[in-house]
Amino acid sequence: MKKLLLSSFILITAITYIGRLSYLQLIDSSNKNPLEDTAIKAVYDYPERGHIYDRDGDLLVANQPSYDVMVIPRDVKPLDTIEFCNLLRITEEDFKRKFKKAYTYSPRLPSVFVPQLSKLEYARLQEKMRKYEGFYIQKRSLRHYQTHAGSNFLGYISEVNERDLKNNPYYQSGELIGRQGVEQQYEEVLRGQKGVKFIQKDRFNRVIGPYKNGIYDTLPVQGQDITLTIDIDLQExxxxxxxxxxxxxVALEPSSGEILALVSAPSYDPSLLVGRQRSENYTRLYYDSIAKPLYDRGLIAQYPPGSPFKTLNALIGLQEGVIDEQTTFTCYHGYRYGRNSFMGCHCNSGSRNNLNRGIYESCNAYFANVYRRIIEKYPNASEGMKRWEEHVRSFGLGSYLGYDLPNGKPGKVPSPELYHRYYGENRWFATNTLSNAIGQGEVLTTPIQLANLTAIIANKGYYYTPHIIREIENDTIEKSKYEIKHETTIDPEHFEPVIQGMNDVYNKGTAKWIKIPGIEIAGKTGTAENFTKIDSVRVQLTDHSIFVAFAPVDNPKIAMAVFVENGYWGSRWAGRIAGLMIEKYLKGEVESTRMEEYVLEGSLEEEYQKPLSGKPFSINDGSKMMYPPGYGPYKPKPTRKTTVIDSTKTTPTTKSTETSE
Structure with a gap:
């Protein structure tokens, strides 16, 4: 009886184990990844990325076929490495290094061995691939650019790295992912979904057929096309x-916040980052630490805004009730404050300037008085600065604005706390921060922020979040984000006199030499001080040229900001560029050929070499600052002394500079 019970127990236990194993292997695969089975091979089918179009439907980015040599290290058999390397045009050292990298990633999963073969290389290799077990060719698509412009906002695609693989299980080693610009921002939309086929092999590593009749196989899903807000003609x-x-x-459409142009200079041809030379070209671009072609100056570069910032101080002064249109201040070639501080100006000595003339003549003395009245309206400078800061931030300054591109900087808006750290709690006054009156203090802006500020003035008090996406194929954009009207703290009625002053900048002010026939433009010139460090010494270089504008004045279609580094003063380079681009956008062609020729033939490369000499450089020599023939007389500008904060020190520094335009 005991023997029977023992035999029965053993039999039942064996049947239970056999049944369970059979169920797990033959029936239940609910939580099983086919790739966990060493007899299963995955073959991926990659879709083409979506195309990219500009606002008028012009194709910017398409696709071209490419072929990657893939390797599954475990499946590789002994081969003639010399012949194989010659076919791939790599060295034996390259072969060993690539194989080791692939094996480290996974002995049984495919890795890219040699990427992006040309059609000719593919044809030469294809007929001999049967000789090299463990290697196969995977077809992909690479980008094919229809334009040589826009590399900064288009971005590029490259192989995933270890961080990508760790953060996103969708990708396998050797696959491509969008980097920078819209390629990165809209990666999931553009890439589509890769398909996969699972292949069953026997114990001799021979293909049997589809795993489980292909029930786990998926088809690729084509990437979606996208349409950008960019006008490629204007961009180019x-x-x-x-x-x-x-x-x-940066050029915007004020009524929608759509980005019409986003130029960063110097730039590069986006096709340089396609193909087998991509890595070499990227390395060369990346290590160009002087010109910085990969640095998106439209979104990342932070500059003092210079005199365009005066328009904002004018609006704040009107809103706070400390001035009106008729309020006048006398200018004596500048504004003297404190014991030894003088803010120079190019107005005629003794001239009495109201708001309109203060804007179109860009009078420093006028805006120094306005700024002091704003701050001194309140019981102490700290409270006045806090209110001033609230107004400034309502224009989107000091923030990333929320646009749909991955790069950016927030700029800087000074706060009372900043000055408390420098001077001590409530131990400072409006005069300690007076450079903020002319956009030369602690304020920093990016070109897109200044373009947005200009769009706000064009709209008389509101803006829509700047954005570059206009349409996604068969999809809806979160348009609610871009349809929200952001109101500023300034009442609409205060914008009209400021707009009139900006219009007079062209009619009789600092940009009267560069009027565009047939277009009424509202603009503001600017000059921003430019410092660098050479051998740990703070050196002043040639000022940056700045210009903001919108047009037409009565129905704005375009608002823009132009920064030209080391460009002397606002109307010399930035003003002309802004005028030409406005004419190009509104008329479709440029009739101001003389001005266009001057800009196209002009170069600042010599200016950019000056800091490299290691010698302090000053631009006070008027002989170096000449108008082109026929564009008006050169008028030397006096120097000023302005107290500002040097971020490298703990106390304010007094320095001599040129007058801000």
């Missing part, structure tokens, strides 16, 4: 005007 023209110059241009 802006990049052409910025040749041999450095800086940024």
């Amino acid at each position: 023209y802006g990049e052409k005007l910025m040749q041999n110059k450095r800086g940024g241009i």
